[in-house]
Amino acid sequence: xxxxxxxxxxxxxxxxxxxxxxxxxxxxxxxxxxxxxxxxxxxxxxxxxxxxxxxxxxxxxxxxxxxxxxxxxxxxxxxxxxxxxxxxxxxxxxxxxxxxxxxxxxxxxxxxxxxxxxxxxxxxxxxxxxxxxxxxxxxxxxxxxxxxxxxxxxxxxxxxxxxxxxxxxxxxxxxxxxxxxxxxxxxxxxxxxxxxxxxxxxxxxxxxxxxxxxxxxxxxxxxxxxxxxxxxxxxxxxxxxxxxxxxxxxxxxxxxxxxxxxxxxxxxxxxxxxxxxxxxxxxxxxxxxxxxxxxxxxxxxxxxxxxxxxxxxxxxxxxxxxxxxxxxxxxxxxxxxxxxxxxxxxxxxxxxxxxxxxxxxxxxxxxxxxxxxxxxxxxxxxxxxxxxxxxx
Numbered sequence: 001x002x003x004x005x006x007x008x009x010x011x012x013x014x015x016x017x018x019x020x021x022x023x024x025x026x027x028x029x030x031x032x033x034x035x036x037x038x039x040x041x042x043x044x045x046x047x048x049x050x051x052x053x054x055x056x057x058x059x060x061x062x063x064x065x066x067x068x069x070x071x072x073x074x075x076x077x078x079x080x081x082x083x084x085x086x087x088x089x090x091x092x093x094x095x096x097x098x099x100x101x102x103x104x105x106x107x108x109x110x111x112x113x114x115x116x117x118x119x120x121x122x123x124x125x126x127x128x129x130x131x132x133x134x135x136x137x138x139x140x141x142x143x144x145x146x147x148x149x150x151x152x153x154x155x156x157x158x159x160x161x162x163x164x165x166x167x168x169x170x171x172x173x174x175x176x177x178x179x180x181x182x183x184x185x186x187x188x189x190x191x192x193x194x195x196x197x198x199x200x201x202x203x204x205x206x207x208x209x210x211x212x213x214x215x216x217x218x219x220x221x222x223x224x225x226x227x228x229x230x231x232x233x234x235x236x237x238x239x240x241x242x243x244x245x246x247x248x249x250x251x252x253x254x255x256x257x258x259x260x261x262x263x264x265x266x267x268x269x270x271x272x273x274x275x276x277x278x279x280x281x282x283x284x285x286x287x288x289x290x291x292x293x294x295x296x297x298x299x300x301x302x303x304x305x306x307x308x309x310x311x312x313x314x315x316x317x318x319x320x321x322x323x324x325x326x327x328x329x330x331x332x333x334x335x336x337x338x339x340x341x342x343x344x345x346x347x348x349x350x351x352x353x354x355x356x357x358x359x360x361x362x363x364x365x366x367x368x369x370x371x372x373x374x375x376x377x378x379x380x381x382x383x384x385x386x387x388x389x390x391x392x
Contacts, residue, residue, distance in 0.1 A: 003095040004088070005344050007337060009102035015109040020093055023085040090116060097273060099123040099340065119277045125334060126262070127269030127343075132276055141283035147379040148285055148301075157216040160304075160378060160385050161291040165208040165223050167308035167387020172234040173201035175311040178392035179241045179319060190240045197237040204230040216290045223291060238319065246322055257333035260322070263343050266335055267314035268306065270347045274368055275309065276302045282372035305371065312355070312390040313364060317346040356391060 004020065006013065012023040090112060098105070098121070105120070113120055114135035122131040151157045180194035204226050211226075213219035235251045242248055248260040256262050279286045279301055289300025291307070321342075322328070328343070329336045335343070351365040362370065367388055378385035 002088070002092050003097065003348055004093055005097045005099060005341075005348075006103050007099045007340055007344070009100055011100070011102075012104045012106075013096070013098075013109055014106040015090075015112050016087060018090050019087040020090055020096075020109065021085055021087050090118070093118055095119045095121065095273070095277065097121045097123060097270070097344075099127070099344070100125065117281075119273070119280075121273035121277070123269050123273070125340070127266030127335075127340075129269055129272045129276065132273065132280070134277070134280055144283040144376050144379065145285050145288075148288055151379050152288070152290065153215050155214060156379060156381075157290040158211075158213050158219045160375065161216055161219060161223055162208055162211055163385050163387045164291055164304055164307050165227050166205045167389065168227065168310070169201050169205040169208065169230050170387070171308060171311040171390040172230065173198040173205070174390045174392040175315055175319075176201070176234070176237045176241070178316070178390075179323075180237075181392075183240075194237050194240055197233050200233050201230050204233075220291065220293070238315070241319055242322055243325075257330060259328040259330050259335075259339075260318070262330055262335050263318050263328045263339070264314060266340060266343050267318055267347045268310065270344055271306055271309060271313055272299075272302055274351060274365060275305050275372075278369040278372040279305065281369060282376050284372065284376065305368075305375070308371070308387040309364075309368060312388070313350050314347055316390075317350040318343070321346055357388065 004022070006022070010024075012021075014021040014023065096113065096118060110120065110133060112118075113133070117135070120133040121129060123129050151160070176194050176198045180191055180198070183191040183194065208223060208226050211219050211222050213222075231251070239248055242260070246260060247258055249258075251264075252258070252261045253265065256265055276286055276299060284301060286299040286302050288294070289302070289304040292298070292300040292303040294300055326342065327339075329339050351368075352363055354361045354363055355367065357367050357370070371388055374383065375385055377383040
């Protein structure tokens, strides 16, 4: 399944037969090679529509002949295109992300997406998700939500929150060690500091396992204290991994204007949509979390489950890109359009990559869905929740 990202003003999304129609002005389409293809409508220019294949090493070449294969081994038919629109078969679309204002969507397309289980996610230009459309009939499971709400008052909620904190800290340590190994000979002092930071993170992970309480309200303060202290250690380690010319003083969430924090926030927004969709597909309530407190309009369960995937998906992609000299630009305190496209591509390519999980190879985006269903099992007392661990 493909992910379609709309990141430019004035685009119209509609349905024609069994095809998604992306209308101009003069749309351009970029096809990312490797795994299921990723289509990025890039916006207006003065040329007729083009189709570009981007290989894993960044080289671009014309799409003829189309070399990669479809799911059944056959060469897929390229999207239809004309001077003002591009068409994609709906069976190849798994997710549509609208990341710009001024975008129009037809009700026929919305209905078709709901029938096919295609998620429609909406992000601000800063990468913050503000809406998601899907059919409620696809997740009409009452028992799961009843157990989820009941778990807030017993030890099931505590165990899940502990697993999330332990998973996050373990992944932070693993990521520092993964990138730090390249500094062992190049910069021994930085390598030693990273090793010490990783050890502190593992100690925090062990401390989280020792937290004991009968419900999450009694355990939350202790867990958040461990997470906060470990976060400061982790980001101090990340500073050592970034090139010296890259500006990054501290982690900032809301209102960040520097390129690194802006890139991280945008990447996390892309990750939120993936986790949010997985939670809904599993029949869970996205606004009833455990580690994060409940607030109106706050999808606290989404924020809970995102924690274990921040490092292996977003942090790894962006740190690697900066290390290779990829430029991330801002204008007026916001990421430029080209930088937003680059970050979206990096994150989605990472989600398409395969990892070892429970003794098998899975795409990271599949692991997100598996974990949501594992949470359902844990809430129903049918298993124990274990966070995804990044292997370095």
